[in-house]
Amino acid sequence: MKVTVDLKERAYDIVLQEGARHRLEVFLREHCPNAHAKVIITSSSLRAQPWFDFATGLGAHIIEVPEGESAKTFATLELLCEQLAALELSRSDVVIGVGGGAVTDLAGFAAAVYLRGIDVVQVPTTLVGQVDAATGGKTAINLRAGKNLVGAFHQPLGVFCDFETLETLPERERLSGLGEIAKCWLLEGRAAGDLESASLNDLVLMSVRLKASIVAADEFEGGRRALLNYGHTLGHALEVLALARDADELRHGEAVAVGLAYAVRLAHALGRVDAAEIVNHDEVLRILGLGQGVPTELATNDIVTAMGHDKKAHHDLTFVLPGANGFEVVRGIEPETIVQVLESFRGEQ
Numbered sequence: 429m430k431v432t433v434d435l436k437e438r439a440y441d442i443v444l445q446e447g448a449r450h451r452l453e454v455f456l457r458e459h460c461p462n463a464h465a466k467v468i469i470t471s472s473s474l475r476a477q478p479w480f481d482f483a484t485g486l487g488a489h490i491i492e493v494p495e496g497e498s499a500k501t502f503a504t505l506e507l508l509c510e511q512l513a514a515l516e517l518s519r520s521d522v523v524i525g526v527g528g529g530a531v532t533d534l535a536g537f538a539a540a541v542y543l544r545g546i547d548v549v550q551v552p553t554t555l556v557g558q559v560d561a562a563t564g565g566k567t568a569i570n571l572r573a574g575k576n577l578v579g580a581f582h583q584p585l586g587v588f589c590d591f592e593t594l595e596t597l598p599e600r601e602r603l604s605g606l607g608e609i610a611k612c613w614l615l616e617g618r619a620a621g622d623l624e625s626a627s628l629n630d631l632v633l634m635s636v637r638l639k640a641s642i643v644a645a646d647e648f649e650g651g652r653r654a655l656l657n658y659g660h661t662l663g664h665a666l667e668v669l670a671l672a673r674d675a676d677e678l679r680h681g682e683a684v685a686v687g688l689a690y691a692v693r694l695a696h697a698l699g700r701v702d703a704a705e706i707v708n709h710d711e712v713l714r715i716l717g718l719g720q721g722v723p724t725e726l727a728t729n730d731i732v733t734a735m736g737h738d739k740k741a742h743h744d745l746t747f748v749l750p751g752a753n754g755f756e757v758v759r760g761i762e763p764e765t766i767v768q769v770l771e772s773f774r775g776e777q
């Protein structure tokens with residue numbers, strides 16, 4: 429299967445299939461004929477996976493970066509760019525990000541800034557990476573003040589989503605991906621009941637198609653692309669607070685799932701949707717096996733402050749919410765309403 433991100437002269441394909449990684453060699457020969465050096469950026473645990481076999485035939489250098497979000501720092505970026513320079517990577521060469529969202533975010537950002545931009549191909553190996561992070565050209569590292577606060581738009585030459593890499597995915601990582609899939613399902617306005625008959629591959633394809641169409645229409649998030657942040661205002665805040673306590677407390681998509689359950693309650697409190705929409709959201713999250721609980725250790729005040737630090741907040745708390753006109757970015761909600769709905773949501777748990 430192939431989904432095209434139609435960005436005219438920078439259009440590219442997302443290849444989705446079992447064994448997609450094995451198509452990379454031919455792809456690089458065709459799309460990067462002048463590349464003398466190829467560099468795979470990955471982590472040591474991924475390098476040890478059986479599916480990493482594909483790298484052998486590529487003749488690529490391999491650079492390992494730290495696992496997970498801990499890779500998305502200035503220090504790692506600097507070290508990585510020094511390593512690219514030591515390998516004498518030139519503008520005609522190519523970087524290949526192989527890993528989850530953190531690796532592809534970092535690899536993409538290094539490719540965006542090294543020599544003011546070289547080509548990157550993404551091979552997302554987690555569900556979050558396949559359905560969201562690796563497609564669309566958003567690349568970034570984190571600051572203490574929040575996730576993804578330093579980054580660049582840098583579209584890949586291609587994305588290879590190999591379903592075989594998902595077979596060895598730990599359960600928490602799978603759940604995290606399902607959080608992003610739940611977001612896409614709800615953004616598409618689909619009913620919970622139809623989820624039962626969908627296979628995981630169908631769900632990945634649905635999410636990738638949605639993302640590709642939104643990115644093609646609004647590459648730089650001037651409008652519609654912001655809808656992909658549904659559930660992320662609370663989700664990012666929970667993720668940042670949880671990361672500061674324990675890197676394993678809450679994965680990205682798990683936090684987004686909580687954010688979705690909260691967002692629909694906020695929309696209901698604002699009179700934008702009726703109670704049936706809350707039921708539908710809760711059912712989608714339940715069928716996908718996602719929890720909705722805000723970690724009890726986090727104080728509501730800290731969560732609200734962290735929501736204000738989200739880079740999409742624009743000095744005001746900003747939420748993507750459903751309503752009579754579909755999904756919209758909503759600003760200017762009374763802080764008391766935000767807090768009251770959060771307290772009442774926490775009270776349900």
Ligand code: GLY
Binds near residue numbers: 563564657
């Ligand atoms: N992850 C949201 C976006 O790419 O816009």
